[in-house]
Amino acid sequence: MVALGGGHGLSASLQALRHTTEAITAVVTVADDGGSSGRLRQQFDILPPGDLRMALAALCEDTQWGHQWSAVLQHRFGGHGELAGHPLGNLLITALWDLVPEQEVRGLDLVGRLLNTRGRVLPMSLLPLDIEATMGVPDDLGHEVLVTVRGQSRIAKHPGRVDAIRLVPEAPPACPEALESIKLADVVVLGPGSWFTSVMPHLLVPDLLEALHDTPATRVLTLNVSLTDDEAAGYTVADHVGAILKHAPGLSFDHVIADPQVVSTVAERTALQEAVARLGAHLVVTTVGKMRTPGVHDTLRLAAAYRDVMATLS
Numbered sequence: 001m002v003a004l005g006g007g008h009g010l011s012a013s014l015q016a017l018r019h020t021t022e023a024i025t026a027v028v029t030v031a032d033d034g035g036s037s038g039r040l041r042q043q044f045d046i047l048p049p050g051d052l053r054m055a056l057a058a059l060c061e062d063t064q065w066g067h068q069w070s071a072v073l074q075h076r077f078g079g080h081g082e083l084a085g086h087p088l089g090n091l092l093i094t095a096l097w098d099l100v101p102e103q104e105v106r107g108l109d110l111v112g113r114l115l116n117t118r119g120r121v122l123p124m125s126l127l128p129l130d131i132e133a134t135m136g137v138p139d140d141l142g143h144e145v146l147v148t149v150r151g152q153s154r155i156a157k158h159p160g161r162v163d164a165i166r167l168v169p170e171a172p173p174a175c176p177e178a179l180e181s182i183k184l185a186d187v188v189v190l191g192p193g194s195w196f197t198s199v200m201p202h203l204l205v206p207d208l209l210e211a212l213h214d215t216p217a218t219r220v221l222t223l224n225v226s227l228t229d230d231e232a233a234g235y236t237v238a239d240h241v242g243a244i245l246k247h248a249p250g251l252s253f254d255h256v257i258a259d260p261q262v263v264s265t266v267a268e269r270t271a272l273q274e275a276v277a278r279l280g281a282h283l284v285v286t287t288v289g290k291m292r293t294p295g296v297h298d299t300l301r302l303a304a305a306y307r308d309v310m311a312t313l314s
Contacts (some may be wrong), residue, residue: 001218002027002185002211004124004202006051009193009297013059013222014119016302017189024119026055026180027208029201031129031167033215035152036076036086040094046130047097047104051198052121056108059117069115105177122178122200130168131197135160152197161234162196165247167204174207182208185217187310190253192224192297194231195240203248204306218254220309221281225259225288225293237262241275252280255309257302259289284309 001021003013006029030047032038037048057073060066073089089111096107108121119153128155131152136144137160149158150168182188191199191213203209212219221244223237232240237258245253251295256276263285286305290298 001025001187001189001269002181003189004199004208005029005191005193006032006198006201006282007054007193009191009198009224010051011054011058012192012297012299013189013304014055015299016297016306017165018059018118019300019303020307022118023183024059025178026059026119026121027124027175027178027181027202028052028121029129029198030123030125030127031131031152031197031201033130034156036090038153039086040090041212044094044098045128047123047126049090049093050087051314052108052123053087055121056115057089057113058114059119060115061118066116073115098207105175108160110231110237120181122181123171123175123207124178126175126209127172129171129172129201131155131165131201132168133158133165133196134163136163149156155197156194156231157228158172159233160231162231162243165196165200165204167201171206173197174205174211179207179211182211182215182217185215185308186313187220188212188215188217189220189222189306194229195224195235195243197267200243200247203244203251209248209251209267212248214252218313219252219281220306221256221279222257222288223252223256224260225262225297227262228295236268236271237272238268238275241272245275252279256281256283257284257286257288257305259287260285261289261294 001024004027026050032048037050041048057070076087077083132150133155193199268311288302290296
């Protein structure tokens with residue numbers, strides 16, 4: 001199983017997949033430029049460690065030992081000093097990269113061995129990347145004008161609708177181990193997560209996109225359970241699928257998983273079905289969100305959805 005994404009969305013898919021197998025590889029976006037990751041990236045000229053840390057924490061074993069280490073990894077220092085705002089896991093990853101320079105994958109594998117994780121965490125590229133978006137923003141007269149916004153943290157909070165994204169530098173090399181994992185996978189899962197800054201960037205790495213085209217694996221697209229965050233402003237889940245069609249024409253999927261709460265009307269479901277058909281995929285509408293916590297995936301329900309999809313492989 002290979003899961004691509006970043007942040008809380010990737011964490012949810014990893015925790016769900018763990019109910020099915022321990023043979024999991026996470027391929028993580030490396031374009032974060034805000035918070036602790038941004039500070040460490042700028043200070044030490046390294047990959048942003050935050051999303052990688054969250055993936056490692058999600059793969060900690062389901063025991064008291066694993067839960068304790070997951071909490072340690074995620075512990076964020078308070079106060080007002082230089083450590084304020086840094087999660088311990090970010091510092092641990094940075095320290096190992098300092099000890100084994102230019103061996104980012106080996107450093108992450110060492111963290112995984114220390115934590116006894118059930119799976120492997122890889123960056124999608126060994127270059128720290130930036131995301132640049134073209135966004136439609138209303139002017140004083142109410143007309144939409146296109147502006148360019150650079151940086152994951154700025155795009156996520158900038159008012160307006162994302163029209164297109166690109167990576168800087170363009171066409172970065174993919175992590176070789178990530179390509180190999182996709183080549184050997186039985187199932188590849190893309191999403192959920194911040195659509196334009198965590199999910200879509202994988203499709204803008206040419207070698208990764210080619211690997212997704214060529215893999216014999218079953219390809220599963222997991223849609224978000226909420227469209228209330230700033231980055232999703234003005235979009236429907238059908239638009240999210242359309243963005244994939246626009247940025248990665250020709251890429252097909254086998255299954256698309258959607259929660260009923262984001263396709264609550266006949267028009268929304270019809271639009272999504274049409275977009276999914278253009279991907280060549282089968283639409284699976286099933287409850288995968290937490291009932292009492294809107295906008296958050298329920299990992300047990302998501303695991304059941306993945307199991308149902310994988311049952312078609314046998």
